[in-house]
Amino acid sequence: MEHQAKAHLLEHRDDEASKLGMWLFIFTEILLFGGLFLVYAVYRAMYHTQFHEASLELNVIFGAVNTIVLLVSSMAVAMALTALQENKVKLSRQLIWLTILCAFIFLVNKYFEWGGKFEHDIYPGSELLKKLEHGHILYFGLYFAMTGLHALHVTVGMIILIVVERRIKAGKVHAGKFVFLENAALYWHLVDLIWIFLFPLLYLIT
Amino acid sequence: MEIFAQEKINKFIGKMRAEVQEFYRGTYLENTGRYKGIWAWLTSTDHKRIGLMYLYAIAAFFIVGVIIGLLMRIELISPGKTIVEPQTYNGFFTVHGIIMIFMVVIPGLSATFGNFCLPIMIGARDVAFPRLNLFSFYLFLFGSFLAILSQFLRHGPPDTGWTFYAPYSTTTGTNVIMATTAAFILGFSSILTGLNFIVTVHRMRAPGMTFFRMPLFPWALYATAWIQLLATPVVGITLLMIIAERLFNIGFFNPELGGDPVLYQHLFWIYSHPAVYIMILPAMGVITEIIPTFCQRKVYGYKAIALSSVAIAAVGYLVWGHHMYTSGMSGKSLWLFSFLTFVVAVPSAIKVFNWLATMYKGSIDMKPPFLFALFFIFLFTIGGLTGLVLGALATNIQVHDTSFVVAHFHYIIFGGMGFAAFAAVHYWFPKMYGRMYNIKQATIASIIMFIGFNLLYFPQFIIGIEGMPRRYYDYFPEFQPAQVISTIGGFVLTAGLILMFYNLIRSARKGEKAPANPWNGTTLEWQIPSPPPLENFEEIPHIEEKPYSFK
Numbered sequence: 001m002e003h004q005a006k007a008h009l010l011e012h013r014d015d016e017a018s019k020l021g022m023w024l025f026i027f028t029e030i031l032l033f034g035g036l037f038l039v040y041a042v043y044r045a046m047y048h049t050q051f052h053e054a055s056l057e058l059n060v061i062f063g064a065v066n067t068i069v070l071l072v073s074s075m076a077v078a079m080a081l082t083a084l085q086e087n088k089v090k091l092s093r094q095l096i097w098l099t100i101l102c103a104f105i106f107l108v109n110k111y112f113e114w115g116g117k118f119e120h121d122i123y124p125g126s127e128l129l130k131k132l133e134h135g136h137i138l139y140f141g142l143y144f145a146m147t148g149l150h151a152l153h154v155t156v157g158m159i160i161l162i163v164v165e166r167r168i169k170a171g172k173v174h175a176g177k178f179v180f181l182e183n184a185a186l187y188w189h190l191v192d193l194i195w196i197f198l199f200p201l202l203y204l205i206t
Numbered sequence: 207m208e209i210f211a212q213e214k215i216n217k218f219i220g221k222m223r224a225e226v227q228e229f230y231r232g233t234y235l236e237n238t239g240r241y242k243g244i245w246a247w248l249t250s251t252d253h254k255r256i257g258l259m260y261l262y263a264i265a266a267f268f269i270v271g272v273i274i275g276l277l278m279r280i281e282l283i284s285p286g287k288t289i290v291e292p293q294t295y296n297g298f299f300t301v302h303g304i305i306m307i308f309m310v311v312i313p314g315l316s317a318t319f320g321n322f323c324l325p326i327m328i329g330a331r332d333v334a335f336p337r338l339n340l341f342s343f344y345l346f347l348f349g350s351f352l353a354i355l356s357q358f359l360r361h362g363p364p365d366t367g368w369t370f371y372a373p374y375s376t377t378t379g380t381n382v383i384m385a386t387t388a389a390f391i392l393g394f395s396s397i398l399t400g401l402n403f404i405v406t407v408h409r410m411r412a413p414g415m416t417f418f419r420m421p422l423f424p425w426a427l428y429a430t431a432w433i434q435l436l437a438t439p440v441v442g443i444t445l446l447m448i449i450a451e452r453l454f455n456i457g458f459f460n461p462e463l464g465g466d467p468v469l470y471q472h473l474f475w476i477y478s479h480p481a482v483y484i485m486i487l488p489a490m491g492v493i494t495e496i497i498p499t500f501c502q503r504k505v506y507g508y509k510a511i512a513l514s515s516v517a518i519a520a521v522g523y524l525v526w527g528h529h530m531y532t533s534g535m536s537g538k539s540l541w542l543f544s545f546l547t548f549v550v551a552v553p554s555a556i557k558v559f560n561w562l563a564t565m566y567k568g569s570i571d572m573k574p575p576f577l578f579a580l581f582f583i584f585l586f587t588i589g590g591l592t593g594l595v596l597g598a599l600a601t602n603i604q605v606h607d608t609s610f611v612v613a614h615f616h617y618i619i620f621g622g623m624g625f626a627a628f629a630a631v632h633y634w635f636p637k638m639y640g641r642m643y644n645i646k647q648a649t650i651a652s653i654i655m656f657i658g659f660n661l662l663y664f665p666q667f668i669i670g671i672e673g674m675p676r677r678y679y680d681y682f683p684e685f686q687p688a689q690v691i692s693t694i695g696g697f698v699l700t701a702g703l704i705l706m707f708y709n710l711i712r713s714a715r716k717g718e719k720a721p722a723n724p725w726n727g728t729t730l731e732w733q734i735p736s737p738p739p740l741e742n743f744e745e746i747p748h749i750e751e752k753p754y755s756f757k
Contacts, residue, residue, distance in 0.1 A: 017409040018336045024401045029441045035443030035473055038460060042469060087331020123452040134457075141456035141463075147446070 015179040020144040020169060022183040022199055024153065026190050033194055036146050043138045048120050050135020056124070058143070062113045063203040066106050067195065068071045069169070075183045076123030077161070087175040096181075097167045103158045107140075112150055114144075160184045167193060233640070233737040243561060251336035254738060256343050258323030258638065261631075264310050264318060265460040265707075271305040272700065274298050279696040282689050285681050292679045296365035299677055304399045304693050305363040305367030308392045313625055315488035316434070317346070317399050319630045320427045324403060325476055327421050327733040329412025329749065331741045334405040342398035344556040349391035358547075361504035369478070369658055372459035373472040374450040379745060383452055386445040393438045393445075396484070400434030403427055414749035421729045421753045422511050426491025429515040432609065433522065434486075434597060441477030444470065460471035468533050474528035483522040485619055486586075487515055489626030490557055491578045496633050497561050497753045500569025500576035505754045507560040514553035514728075531602045540599055547597035550552075558583060573649035573725070577723060578629030581656045585621025589614055592667065607677075610670025613663045621659060628652070633712065636720030647705060655702030661695025728754055 058095050080095035117140075121128040124141050164184045167173040175178050233252045241249055247259060250264040278298050281288045290298070321339065325332050329535065333339050357363040364385040366375045368635075375382050411420065420428075447458050448470075457463025459470040498505040505511065527535060527543030534626070550695045561583060595601050638640050665688035666674075674685045681689070723732040734742060 013411055014334065017405050019336075020408060021335060021401055024435055026402075028397055028435055031436060031439035032443045035440050035447070038473070039447070039469065042466070043464075046466075047464065122457045124450075134637045137457050137463045138465065141454075141458065144454075145450055145456060145458075149446075203372055 007198050008009045009150050010040050011107050013177075015120055015177075018183060019186075026186065029190055030194075033146075033197075034147070036142070036149070037197070037201075039145070040142050043135070043142065047135025047138065051139050054136045054139035054143075055202065055206055057117075058203050059116075059204050060115065062109060064169055066109050067199050069106050069109070070100050070192045070195050073099045073106075074189055076102065077188045081178065081181055081185050081194075084168065084173070084181055085175055089174070092181075093165055096161055096168070100161050100165075101157055103161070105153050107151060114147075143202055146202065150194055150198060153191045153194070157184075157188050160187060192206065223707050225722040226248065228550045229253055229417070232740055233735070234740045235639075235737050236641070249340075250287040251332070251738065253321050253332050253336065253339060254638075256339050257318050257320070258348070258476075259315060259343060259370060260321060261318040263313055263347065263350070267305050267309045271302055271310060272703065274302045274305070276696055276700060278302065279693040281679070282681075283599050283693045284689075285683055290718055293362070293365065295679045296677075297357070299362035300385075304353055304364075304389065306619075306720065307368050307387050307481075309353065311485045311619055312392070312396055313346060313399070314485070314623060314627050315395075315492065315630060316403070316427055316430055316484070317343075317424075317617050319627075319634060320403065320430075320488060322635065323408065324406060324424055325425055326734065326738060326742050327424050327729050328407065328410060329415060329730055329743065329747050330410035331743065331746075334409055334555050335402050336458045338398055339402055343401070345391055345395035345398070349388045349395060351387035352384055352391065353593075354474075355416050356388060359384065363417075367512050369474060370445070370448055370519050371474075372448065372451070372467045375463070383449050386448050386619075390442055390445045394444050396434050398436045399436075400431035403431040404435065406577075407431075410545075412746050413747055418509065418512070419749050419752050420512075421506065422485060422494040422508070422515075423488070423491040423729075425512040426494070426515045428518040429596060430487045433484050433519050437477045437480035437484075440473060441481075444473040444477070447473075468530070470528050470679055471533055472526070475529045478522075478525040479529065480519075480522045481519055482618070485623045487518060489623040490554075491612055491625045492517070492633070493561060494557070494631045495729065496575045496579045496629055497564050498756070499633075499725050500573060500579075500728065501565050502571070502573045503564055503568035504756060505560070506563035506566075507556075508752065508754070510556055511560050514556045517553040518550060521553070523548060525550050529600075531599060532606050544597055544599050548594065551590060551597075553593060554718065558587060559622050573632075573724075574645060575629050575633035575725070576651055577649060577652050578625050578632060581652065582622060582625045582629060585617050585625060585656075585659065589617030589621055591616065605670055607675055608670035609666040609674045609676050612676045613666035614668075616663045617630060621663070625659075627656075628655075633725070634731070635710065635713070636724045637731055637736050637738070639714045639717070640720055640735075641713055641715075641717035642720040642724065643709050643717055651706040653702075654705065657701055658695050658697070658699030658702055660701055662692050663695070665691045665695075726756075728756060 031102075076095045076098040080092045080099065083092035083095060117123060122140055123129070124144060129137055129140060162183055164173060165183050167180060210231045234252055245308060247255055248255065277289070278295065281295055281298075320470055321333070359381050362380045364370075364380045364382050364384060366380075370386060370389075371381065374384075407420075407424060436752060447456075451460065455463075457465045459465045459467045461467065489738065494505065494511055525543060525546045525590055527539055531543075553725050561579075592610070596605060596611065596614055632643070632648055657679075669685045669688045670676075672685070674681055674688075720736050722734065722736050724736075725732070731738070733747070
């Protein structure tokens with residue numbers, strides 16, 4: 001009894017609780033994007049032809065490449081977790097770096113994609129956009145808002161993964177205590193999942 | 207050899223035991239950690255200390271909100287200009303709303319008494335994530351700081367009202383961005399508290415404490431936490447959209463660019479109606495704790511009360527449209543929202559009847575917490591029934607955006623949540639500080655506040671029906687008598703508040719020592735010393751029966 005009490009004082013640890021907390025946080029993230037999806041749904045219904053016209057402006061290749069990159073990254077982080085559980089620390093760290101690399105490629109792609117739009121004078125408040133119809137303006141507004149918020153999440157995810165990698169290197173996250181990596185991976189899957197919805201909504205549905 | 211090892215083990219256990227006992231000796235109010243003085247509080251992850259820090263911060267913001275409210279009442283004592291210009295008045299009601307809603311009422315019970323009591327009442331040593339708890343407190347402080355800062359920066363205080371309705375909020379020149387950022391951060395803090403509480407209830411209940419052996423305040427907090435978690439992100443993104451509108455002119459809510467301002471109202475109320483239940487559910491939980499204790503009688507309809515909290519949380523999501531009857535909606539949505547509004551009144555009424563039934567044949571002890579609880583039931587019932595006047599389609603058109611709404615809202619939020627918070631302070635005060643306040647003074651203060659409250663808000667119902675619009679700086683002379691009564695009521699209420707604060711602050715330091723269980727309560731927080739030891743329980747209790755079994 002005393003041992004337990006003392007152990008409790010020194011370290012309070014409940015991996016199930018940590019995971020439950022992460023899942024609840026993911027609910028909130030989904031609802032955060034949910035607001036934007038709702039706005040998208042309303043305006044798509046109101047201006048469906050103009051949404052169709054505007055969506056043709058997006059480059060499906062860019063979007064598809066980014067989708068593949070993110071799917072690979074999600075697989076890599078899942079493998080990193082399994083590797084750590086099997087005590088293959090080095091492999092796990094390599095796979096996390098692969099995930100981070102994929103995230104970086106995604107952002108570079110996004111940079112060029114957005115850059116292209118800016119070059120064509122397509123951005124909120126631009127002269128060209130003002131001359132277009134309402135549906136076009138809202139479509140591009142939503143495009144920038146949704147992909148922008150998503151890119152922010154990608155960046156946050158990258159930072160979290162870097163922290164996890166440092167902790168694994170320092171031996172604080174290991175085969176006996178991997179919940180931090182597990183939660184980081186869960187967050188990364190969320191980032192991936194949201195993109196899986198954004199890609200068809202913005203690029204594919206015409 | 208073996209004997210030697212046994213001796214060593216015994217010695218080790220003895221040493222451990224001494225250390226553990228040493229650890230438990232101090233109360234949570236004494237410093238044991240690395241830091242001294244105020245730092246020992248500011249860096250503490252102890253749920254009891256965090257609860258108290260929230261309490262102090264919220265009390266300070268509450269006083270600011272009261273002062274602004276009182277200034278508005280003075281301004282309204284006569285038509286035309288009395289003390290301030292119209293633009294300042296617009297700033298006043300916006301700031302009053304932002305402070306009172308986001309900084310006082312939303313965190314008011316769950317972050318203070320929830321933090322203090324929830325772990326103890328379910329037999330835990332702390333919440334599931336103590337550091338996250340402290341972090342959410344600092345987010346709260348930071349958000350509050352930004353909200354206050356927005357009042358003093360160059361472009362002047364926001365003048366949109368706390369609802370930030372588009373398109374005005376996207377075009378006005380005042381500091382809307384900072385105020386919405388503040389609300390976003392405060393919302394994030396609220397989400398983290400909710401998340402923490404859900405995990406705490408799921409993972410930290412003492413052995414034997416099934417969900418239906420949990421006291422009803424934790425039940426209310428649990429239902430509230432789900433609303434905090436699932437509704438707040440929606441207002442988060444909505445406020446971000448307002449910021450994006452102002453910075454980049456995207457056009458979400460701007461009709462010139464094809465957007466729809468009514469869509470903003472939908473998004474805003476999808477959160478902000480459930481937010482009303484974030485405010486009132488913990489209050490109902492507090493009342494449910496107090497009534498059985500001061501009647502010394504088992505609570506009537508335990509399961510009905512527990513599940514009605516969940517029902518309110520669930521149905522509360524679906525009634526947001528009743529804020530928008532006049533904004534333009536299809537006839538079908540109108541009657542559906544109205545119907546659901548009437549449905550959500552049912553679980554609230556269930557609670558009221560259960561409280562009354564608990565009192566029946568109880569041995570009632572009219573101490574201040576119980577008195578506050580009675581006032582709560584009285585005021586909440588008036589607020590609830592006038593809510594039905596607002597929820598009905600035909601009558602709503604008459605009283606929409608009049609001071610009738612102001613009166614209804616304050617009866618629910620101040621008369622309900624506010625009086626429940628006062629009840630909670632007077633109920634758990636001896637547990638928090640190990641000292642007792644002056645019962646007579648507390649009783650007098652509560653009666654003064656009750657009289658002042660009704661003087662202040664009841665006339666607003668009447669002139670609201672007669673057509674006095676809310677948020678108006680000026681009014682027709684025929685409304686003046688009622689406005690004067692209201693202002694007098696405001697001063698009476700403030701006098702009661704001052705007496706209450708004086709009594710509590712003095713007693714926290716100099717009150718006579720309180721026993722561990724002054725009210726003869728049955729829930730776990732009364733089974734441990736006052737003030738509680740640092741880790742709450744020396745040994746985690748085993749729960750064998752339902753709560754509220756008075757012997």
